[in-house]
Amino acid sequence: MARPGMERWRDRLALVTGASVGIGAAVARALVQQGLKVVGCARTVGNIEELAAECKSAGYPGTLIPYRCDLSNEEDILSMFSAIRSQHSGVDICINNAGLGRPDSLLSGSTSGWKEMLNVNVLALSICTREAYKSMKERNVDDGHIININSMSGHRVVPQSVTHFYSATKYAVTALTEGLRQELREAQTHIRATCLQPEDVTEAVIYVLSTPPHVQIGDIQMRPTEQVT
Numbered sequence: 001m002a003r004p005g006m007e008r009w010r011d012r013l014a015l016v017t018g019a020s021v022g023i024g025a026a027v028a029r030a031l032v033q034q035g036l037k038v039v040g041c042a043r044t045v046g047n048i049e050e051l052a053a054e055c056k057s058a059g060y061p062g063t064l065i066p067y068r069c070d071l072s073n074e075e076d077i078l079s080m081f082s083a084i085r086s087q088h089s090g091v092d093i094c095i096n097n098a099g100l101g102r103p104d105s106l107l108s109g110s111t112s113g114w115k116e117m118l119n120v121n122v123l124a125l126s127i128c129t130r131e132a133y134k135s136m137k138e139r140n141v142d143d144g145h146i147i148n149i150n151s152m153s154g155h156r157v158v159p160q161s162v163t164h165f166y167s168a169t170k171y172a173v174t175a176l177t178e179g180l181r182q183e184l185r186e187a188q189t190h191i192r193a194t195c196l197q198p199e200d201v202t203e204a205v206i207y208v209l210s211t212p213p214h215v216q217i218g219d220i221q222m223r224p225t226e227q228v229t
Helices: 022-033 046-057 074-088 111-138 161-186 201-210
Strands: 013-017 037-042 063-068 093-096 145-149 192-196
Touching: 013 022, 013 074, 013 111, 022 037, 022 046, 022 063, 022 093, 022 201, 037 046, 037 074, 046 063, 063 074, 074 111, 093 111, 111 145, 111 161, 145 161, 145 201, 161 192, 192 201
Parallel strands: 013 037, 013 093, 037 063, 093 145, 145 192
Antiparallel strands: none
């Protein structure tokens, strides 16, 4: 059923990174249910192709378009945005969902593991954000939305050494989203930026997209109700 407020997104294009499993797949499905064209990207697209077939079989009003993209490779990302531009005009919503965790601590972690996490969690998110903004501006889209899927690790450092570098990359997502919001405000655009943390990310994505264009939701965090002392 169409959510009130989502009508303005019907037939417009959303990019969802990391759409092959988990949160990304769930968000892609939800947006197709709301009538959007969704480019779902991942390094392997078999699961996305299956999901696209399921959405079509279910009669959802939108369309899921699988796209193979290695987000650790900037050329792959730029090629994807070029294909979206030539085939679908451009991006109206960018949902940076892809994330990578490696058990590499600060004292004994591998440099290669750190680089992998930085490439996907920080650089790919930043490149996709930049290219999505360019796509919106060149088409005079002033109501676009950039949503960064974060983690509670971007707001707290737990006493588990294998998560510490990962947590640093997620703190970067928190800072990048706030910086993006400030730059969008300086650019005097109505393009919005939001940072979301689990648990029900899919519902939160639909909620923030369905709000009126003049409403800015900067950060939604789902925290446990139980206090740890």
